[in-house]
Amino acid sequence: MMLADSASRGEPVTPIAGGTDVMVSWHHRAKDKLTLLDLSRVRELAVMEWTGVGDGASLTLGGLTTYWDVMQSREAAAAYPLLAEAARQVGAVQIQTRGTWAGNVGNGSPAADGVPVLMAYDATVTLASVRGRREVRLDEYFTGYRKSVRAADELIVAIRLPPPTWGVQWFHKVGARRAQAITKVGVAMVRRAVVSGQMSVTRGHAIPAPSASRRSAVVGERASGAPDAAGSWRVVANSVAPTVVRCRMLESALDSGRIFTRPDEIESLLAGDISPIDDMRSTAVYRRRVLARLIYHRLAQSA
Amino acid sequence: MANSANDRAGPGAGESGATETFNMSFTLNGAPVSRRVPLDARLLDVLRYDCACPGTKEGCGEGECGACSVILDGLLVNSCLVPAFQAAGRVVTTVESVAADVASALNVTGTSQCGACTPGIVMSIRWLLERPEIASNVDLREFLSGNLCRCTGYDGVVAGAEAALTLRGIPMRGVARPGPGDRGGSRP
Ligand SMILES: Cc1cc2nc3c(=O)[nH]c(=O)nc-3n(C[C@H](O)[C@H](O)[C@H](O)COP(=O)(O)OP(=O)(O)OC[C@H]3O[C@@H](n4cnc5c(N)ncnc54)[C@H](O)[C@@H]3O)c2cc1C
Ligand code: FES
Ligand code: FES
Numbered sequence: 406m407m408l409a410d411s412a413s414r415g416e417p418v419t420p421i422a423g424g425t426d427v428m429v430s431w432h433h434r435a436k437d438k439l440t441l442l443d444l445s446r447v448r449e450l451a452v453m454e455w456t457g458v459g460d461g462a463s464l465t466l467g468g469l470t471t472y473w474d475v476m477q478s479r480e481a482a483a484a485y486p487l488l489a490e491a492a493r494q495v496g497a498v499q500i501q502t503r504g505t506w507a508g509n510v511g512n513g514s515p516a517a518d519g520v521p522v523l524m525a526y527d528a529t530v531t532l533a534s535v536r537g538r539r540e541v542r543l544d545e546y547f548t549g550y551r552k553s554v555r556a557a558d559e560l561i562v563a564i565r566l567p568p569p570t571w572g573v574q575w576f577h578k579v580g581a582r583r584a585q586a587i588t589k590v591g592v593a594m595v596r597r598a599v600v601s602g603q604m605s606v607t608r609g610h611a612i613p614a615p616s617a618s619r620r621s622a623v624v625g626e627r628a629s630g631a632p633d634a635a636g637s638w639r640v641v642a643n644s645v646a647p648t649v650v651r652c653r654m655l656e657s658a659l660d661s662g663r664i665f666t667r668p669d670e671i672e673s674l675l676a677g678d679i680s681p682i683d684d685m686r687s688t689a690v691y692r693r694r695v696l697a698r699l700i701y702h703r704l705a706q707s708a
Numbered sequence: 709m710a711n712s713a714n715d716r717a718g719p720g721a722g723e724s725g726a727t728e729t730f731n732m733s734f735t736l737n738g739a740p741v742s743r744r745v746p747l748d749a750r751l752l753d754v755l756r757y758d759c760a761c762p763g764t765k766e767g768c769g770e771g772e773c774g775a776c777s778v779i780l781d782g783l784l785v786n787s788c789l790v791p792a793f794q795a796a797g798r799v800v801t802t803v804e805s806v807a808a809d810v811a812s813a814l815n816v817t818g819t820s821q822c823g824a825c826t827p828g829i830v831m832s833i834r835w836l837l838e839r840p841e842i843a844s845n846v847d848l849r850e851f852l853s854g855n856l857c858r859c860t861g862y863d864g865v866v867a868g869a870e871a872a873l874t875l876r877g878i879p880m881r882g883v884a885r886p887g888p889g890d891r892g893g894s895r896p
Pocket of ligand 1: 419420421422423424425426427428429444468494495496497500503504505506507508509510511512516517518519559560561562585586587588770771772
């Protein structure tokens with residue numbers, strides 16, 4: 406395999422799928438002598454696959470699955486509505502048709518919009534090299550700003566989602582404008598639908614009709630039940646830390662049934678989970694406040 | 709920014725500065741073409757400088773403006789973000805092949821003012837004409853949000869899209885009008 410050969414010779418090789426990240430700086434690249442490895446013709450990476458049947462069926466995105474592929478799949482959008490919601494908010498159609506979920510993970514931007522929803526759904530990443538395949542939880546994949554556990558000779562060949570068993574499912578992106586804007590603050594919130602120790606599956610909801618005035622989705626609300634051992638809440642934020650992050654302190658507070666009466670309470674709890682920066686898009690204070698308020702109002706809605 | 713694919717040295721450029729080339733065959737507006745192009749050329753460069761199809765414009769070169777939109781293997785894409793080697797062997801449709809009836813539907817609705825964005829917008833609309841199932845499922849304003857325009861305020865653009873779809877008898881989902889809470893509201 407070419408990637409393995411190059412890696413063993415110590416040459417850096419950059420895989421390219423949709424190119425929507427790689428190509429942006431193309432004309433500044435003249436002196437880089439970048440070696441690209443084109444993945445776009447690898448048929449095996451193109452498939453989006455279901456495993457299992459009925460309510461237990463789960464989805465595997467191929468290494469080349471695009472946002473558009475998911476948006477066009479009724480089944481995928483019905484079972485994992487946040488994937489379709491986030492996809493609609495990535496760039497515009499011309500980006501959605503080319504941009505891949507694996508490229509979003511591979512690029513490693515803390516502002517990535519695909520990563521938070523995948524992470525909220527407990528996705529795993531399948532990495533392959535000549536040494537074989539391994540599976541890494543997405544919430545353990547990133548090790549720092551644009552750093553990951555992926556070795557230089559490994560490719561992301563698939564992203565696997567467990568069967569959909571979620572009640573609350575919500576994604577919200579705040580950007581400077583509605584379309585084509587990099588996220589200032591984003592959050593995906595998911596609560597497993599667990600009723601008296603039994604996983605209860607909420608499936609087949611109508612996808613919220615796409616409309617310009619609606620930017621967040623609330624799908625498949627369910628009565629609360631006892632959280633299972635793994636905890637039932639997932640709160641994943643983007644653009645508020647060096648990587649997309651799971652807000653684990655907030656998650657465990659929610660799992661233990663804590664009720665928040667003011668957004669400030671969430672904001673101070675989040676201090677342990679996030680570390681926003683001031684940059685050209687936003688200030689740290691804004692990011693912290695907005696994230697806390699988004700979460701607070703979403704929780705108030707389901708209380 | 710380089711004006712021509714041919715004067716850019718890039719990855720693969722040898723010590724002499726000569727750019728490596730490869731032979732690229734693909735289908736352009738229904739006809740087979742074959743060109744020797746630089747390895748680091750973008751599809752946009754190949755269309756404009758090697759294939760005498762300058763209708764596809766370069767605005768930003770970074771995927772933001774949509775002026776370079778073409779249809780690649782049935783998908784609407786920004787040709788500035790497609791490395792030419794990925795388009796080899798594939799089917800490309802550019803604004804040069806736009807039908808006259810569609811062009812005139814767009815002309816009468818104020819879709820074009822200075823015209824810089826127009827080829828990209830025409831290609832976005834073309835895609836809807838080819839894929840009616842998409843037209844009937846998307847909000848036109850959201851759909852056109854990948855095409856930036858400095859001049860029209862977009863109402864003409866949306867009207868043009870509606871006119872072109874109506875002309876071809878394609879049902880559409882309608883257009884969200886800016887609501888009271890939407891400051892400046894329209895999307896894009
Ligand atoms: C105008 C514009 C708007 C955008 N808007 C958004 C947005 O709103 N939200 C958002 O999240 N992103 C956005 N993006 C970024 C980009 O579209 C996404 O990150 C996309 O998912 C990248 O996928 P790709 O296939 O195009 O990646 P590529 O550019 O091909 O690759 C991206 C990175 O991942 C690596 N890579 C790709 N595939 C693999 C693989 N299989 N295995 C290992 N490494 C791999 C590449 O080497 C590279 O480092 C935008 C980009 C543009 C140009
Ligand atoms: S030139 Fe390609 S999107 Fe602007
Ligand atoms: S008509 Fe001038 S940029 Fe759109």
